[in-house]
Amino acid sequence: MTSLPSQTAASPAVSVGAAPRSVLTALRHGWLHLVLVPLALLWLSPLLWILVTSLKARTEVFDPSAGFWPQVLVWSNYPAALSVAPFGTYLVNSVLVTGGILVAQLTTITLAAYAFARLNFPGKNLLFTLFLLQIMFPIYATFLTNFVTVREFGMLNSLPAMIVPFVASGYGTFMLRQAFRQVPTELADAARLDGCGHFGILWHVYLPLVKPTLIAFGIITVVTHWNDYMWPLLVTNSEGVRTLPIGLGLLAKSDSGADWTRLMAATVVVVSPLLLLFVIFQRRFVDSFMHAGIK
Amino acid sequence: MVVGATLQARMREAGLAYLLLLPSLLFLAAFTYWPILRSLWFSFHDVVLGDSKIIWLGLENYQRLWEDRLFWKAFGNTAFYTIITIPVAITCALLMAVALDSKLRGMAIYRSAFFYPVMIPSVAAGMVWVFLYSASYGPINQGLRFIGMPDTAWLYDSTWALPAIMVMSVWKYSGYFMLILLAALKLVPSDLYEAARLDGVSAFDRLIHITLPLISPTLYFVVIIGLLHSYQIFDYVYVMTHGGPADATNVLTFYIYQNGFQYQDIGYASTLANVLLLFVGGLIAVIATVFGRRVHYLGR
Numbered sequence: 001m002t003s004l005p006s007q008t009a010a011s012p013a014v015s016v017g018a019a020p021r022s023v024l025t026a027l028r029h030g031w032l033h034l035v036l037v038p039l040a041l042l043w044l045s046p047l048l049w050i051l052v053t054s055l056k057a058r059t060e061v062f063d064p065s066a067g068f069w070p071q072v073l074v075w076s077n078y079p080a081a082l083s084v085a086p087f088g089t090y091l092v093n094s095v096l097v098t099g100g101i102l103v104a105q106l107t108t109i110t111l112a113a114y115a116f117a118r119l120n121f122p123g124k125n126l127l128f129t130l131f132l133l134q135i136m137f138p139i140y141a142t143f144l145t146n147f148v149t150v151r152e153f154g155m156l157n158s159l160p161a162m163i164v165p166f167v168a169s170g171y172g173t174f175m176l177r178q179a180f181r182q183v184p185t186e187l188a189d190a191a192r193l194d195g196c197g198h199f200g201i202l203w204h205v206y207l208p209l210v211k212p213t214l215i216a217f218g219i220i221t222v223v224t225h226w227n228d229y230m231w232p233l234l235v236t237n238s239e240g241v242r243t244l245p246i247g248l249g250l251l252a253k254s255d256s257g258a259d260w261t262r263l264m265a266a267t268v269v270v271v272s273p274l275l276l277l278f279v280i281f282q283r284r285f286v287d288s289f290m291h292a293g294i295k
Numbered sequence: 296m297v298v299g300a301t302l303q304a305r306m307r308e309a310g311l312a313y314l315l316l317l318p319s320l321l322f323l324a325a326f327t328y329w330p331i332l333r334s335l336w337f338s339f340h341d342v343v344l345g346d347s348k349i350i351w352l353g354l355e356n357y358q359r360l361w362e363d364r365l366f367w368k369a370f371g372n373t374a375f376y377t378i379i380t381i382p383v384a385i386t387c388a389l390l391m392a393v394a395l396d397s398k399l400r401g402m403a404i405y406r407s408a409f410f411y412p413v414m415i416p417s418v419a420a421g422m423v424w425v426f427l428y429s430a431s432y433g434p435i436n437q438g439l440r441f442i443g444m445p446d447t448a449w450l451y452d453s454t455w456a457l458p459a460i461m462v463m464s465v466w467k468y469s470g471y472f473m474l475i476l477l478a479a480l481k482l483v484p485s486d487l488y489e490a491a492r493l494d495g496v497s498a499f500d501r502l503i504h505i506t507l508p509l510i511s512p513t514l515y516f517v518v519i520i521g522l523l524h525s526y527q528i529f530d531y532v533y534v535m536t537h538g539g540p541a542d543a544t545n546v547l548t549f550y551i552y553q554n555g556f557q558y559q560d561i562g563y564a565s566t567l568a569n570v571l572l573l574f575v576g577g578l579i580a581v582i583a584t585v586f587g588r589r590v591h592y593l594g595r
Binding site for chain 1: 305308309311312313315316318319320321322323325326327328329330331333334337344345391394395397399400401403404405406407408409410411412413414415416417418419420422423424425426427431432434466470471474475477478523524526527529530533534547548551552555556561564565568571572576579
């Protein structure tokens, strides 16, 4: 996966034959860049638009003759956006809800995956099917009745309401079970001889060895639930419990296109935490989505 | 005695296993299986949100659905969105993945450029595209004006509103599918390409006859993921059009929301949810029977 921009040093005998081929490769790559550069710019343009608009003056947005770049950088759009709604509270709520789901999921999938990977018990296959089947019942099939359930529990408009439907994860259990099965049983046997019980083995042998899988699953969970819109929208109705995406949606609704500069500044604030993490840990993010796939 | 001891050990093992599964099972039962069953139950009743009285209706809700023109419209929109958006996004993703599979300079930059929309909350993405699509000052129309095209009020035009949301979805998800396909492409042995190239097979034929068959399990997987993710159109419809204009972008998830939360008619909304589940399940079954048999597995 590492990109090697230049040909690696070859012995003189080979390089005679390789020279025309490397030219061919260069030509082919040149052609590819010619296609990929415009496509990448097209893909990046909405982000560029968010950034540029967030720094414009309010009237510039509606003026077709104003040009693409802001005349003066209006940094005050940012404090204006942050003061119009309690973004600090939204941020704390987002962290609590996403963190809560992450911790709960990692706990439930670790316990269940260990049972499926290393223990024998009646009904194992049936129960495993029940876990896997959850993937086929996404939120659109359950949100309505889950809302009724959460309402009956008196949990509406609270942080736990945003967490409870996502505590168990069939897919996470499946992924982690696969990883646990790759761990050689000799390691567990050795730990058992040293006097470790099941929980000791799980904690000291299995979990350290499946760290990449845990991280991959964790990243996908965080991205999914940090950005979640539908469910938090349905179960919250006051400022104190709203998350960042819900707050942003409300701001958009109340502004209704009147103040794009402030709205885009708020958008930058909302999208930047994940985008920054992505830029810093790009490799980890890419690997997670490449190999863990779905959520 | 020995038999008794092993039996006891086995029972202890089973007991521990059930204990470990308990937390997951509790939440799976409460928030996945119970709602599915309950939704089925609700669909045969008149259920009003916040009212404990439930009246048996038999198949009345299903009959109502059959005659509900708005349901058929929402169903058609959902089917149109799903059946066009997923293949288009996967085709885009495949071309991106094939282009990035060669050891290209700046590969990481391209990859990030295509992938970053996945990291953006759907509500933020929807809002930005409302701006991009704006009739008078939106950059898309400004660009079209530049080449002499007339203005279109994209999201306020009943012909263009749904396709406009679909274009946005392709932008949002292609990068996600691209990464999964890229992982599959890495596993295709390069000597296969080399041999075909030496035999004079063109790049296009290599893609159709070598690459596609070899990554078909992943393509199949990506189609299923696409289907299961397509419910997210709710977020875009909610933020960008609220189902309008004239229900041109009303899709089933949004129609369920309208019935359940705006009209408080949980019984009918449950009926709609069951039909949506059946539709997506049916599509997956069709894809599994049509394409599942043609999928090649390399050395597995």
